[in-house]
Amino acid sequence: MGSVLGGYLPNLWDESSLSWWGLLFSTLGGLGGIWLAARLTR
Helix, strand or coil: CHHHHHHHHHHHHCCCCCCHHHHHHHHHHHHHHHHHHHHHCC
16 A cells, blocks of 8 residues: 555656656555554554
């Protein structure tokens, strides 16, 4: 879920989801989702 939302962020300033920004934000969103899931399952 985090990677989907992170990949969508560049669309807010008319940048493609397949750009470097899309890759960066989808990676950060994915890592954030993993971190959040680990925190919630403790």
